[in-house]
Amino acid sequence: SHISRVTVVGSGNWGSVAAKLIASNTLKLASFHDEVRMWVFEETLPIGEKLTDVINRTNENVKYLPGIKLGKNVIADPDLDNAVRDANMLVFVTPHQFMEGICKRLVGKIKEGVEAISLIKGMEVKMEGPCMISNLISELLGVNCCVLMGANIANEIAVEKFSEATVGYKANREIAEKWVQLFSTPYFMVTPVQDVEGVELCGTLKNVVALAAGFVDGLEMGNNTKAAIMRIGLREMRAFSKLLFSSVKDSTFFESCGVADVITTCLGGRNRKVAEAFAKNGGKRSFDELEAEMLQGQKLQGVSTAREVYEVLSHRGWLELFPLFATVHEICIGRLPPSAIVEYSEHKPNFA
C-alpha cells in the first residue's frame, strides 16, 4: 500500500528522541501507519528486567532517555529481523561502530523498495578509502539513503526546545521532502539540501572539533581560544569534505548541520565533556575509561572518528594540511599532551 511503515534501528539517547519525534508525526499524518517500531539492542537492567520490556511497560527508555514519554505508538522490539520486516522506511541511528555488523545482518531481510535515512555521525575507513555510513547502508542493503544531521543535542530536543536540522539527499527531492515531513515539528525545523556527502561529513567531522574544544575547556584556555578552535575546525571540515567529494557545497557549512552543530557540540556535547575530563587528567586516563564512567552506556563518536580521519590523512599524504584533525588524534592516543591543541597554529595550511 502507499501508507508507509517506519522502523527506527537504534534506541540510544538520540535514537529514542528520533522515535519520539517520528511517533508524534505518524499519529497526525495519514500517509504513515501510526505504529513506530524501534529496534533495541537488548540488555538486562540492574533491576533484572529487560530494557525492551521496561520501555514497552513504561513508554520510557529508562536507561538512555529517562523521564521522557516516547509516545504509546512506539513499540520496542529486541528482534532486529522482526523489527524491519514490514517497514518501508528505515531510520538508522546507532553509534557508527555497530552499523557494519547491523547491515550485514539485515541483508535479505528488508522489503523491496525500502527508503533509508541515517542519523549517524561517523564513517568507516576501508582499504579502498573512507566510506560514509549512508554509503555503507546503501551499498550493503541496495537502498537509497538520505541523512539527517544538525545542531541536535538529544536531551534538549527531548524536552521540545526549538532546534533546526538538515536533511541531505542525493537526487530524489520527493523522498527528501517525505523525510522532512516525518521529522518536522513546531520545535524541530528541518531543511532539505541536495548534498548528502557534505551534510554527512559535517555531522561526522564536527565530533573531532568537539574533542579539541573539550581539551581547551579542560585546560581553561578561555573563550577566544575555543572560538579559534571552532573556526579552524570548520575550515578543516570544509577542506577535508571537498577533497573527498568535489561536489560538496560551501553553503552546506552554513546550514544547521555545519556551523550550528559545531557550536552546540563544542558547548554542550558529550565529546566535549569527556575531552575536558581527559585534559583535566593530563591525558593519564584513557577515553574508554572516562566514557564508561561518565556516559552510562552512551557512546562517543569523536575518538574513533579522529582515528579514521587520521588514517585517511596519512594514507593520502594530507597530514600537513589538517593540523587540528591530526593533533586531536595524536592527543587521544597519548602521543601529544592536551596542550598541543594550540601548538600547531603557526602552521598555515594553504587549502583555503
Ligand code: NAD
Ligand atoms: P548512544 O550514545 O546513546 O549509544 C548507546 C546505544 O548503543 C544504546 O542504544 C545501546 O543499546 C547501543 N549499543 C551498545 N552496544 C551495542 C552493540 N554491540 N550493537 C548495537 N547497539 C549497541 O546513542 P545515540 O545518542 O542514539 O547516538 C547514535 C548516533 O546519533 C551517533 O552517531 C551520534 O553521534 C548521533 N547523534 C547523537 C546525538 C545526541 O545528542 N545523543 C545527537 C545527534 C546525533
Ligand code: 13P
Ligand atoms: P555529542 O555526541 O558530542 O554529544 O554530540 C551530539 C550531537 O551530535 C549534537 O548535534
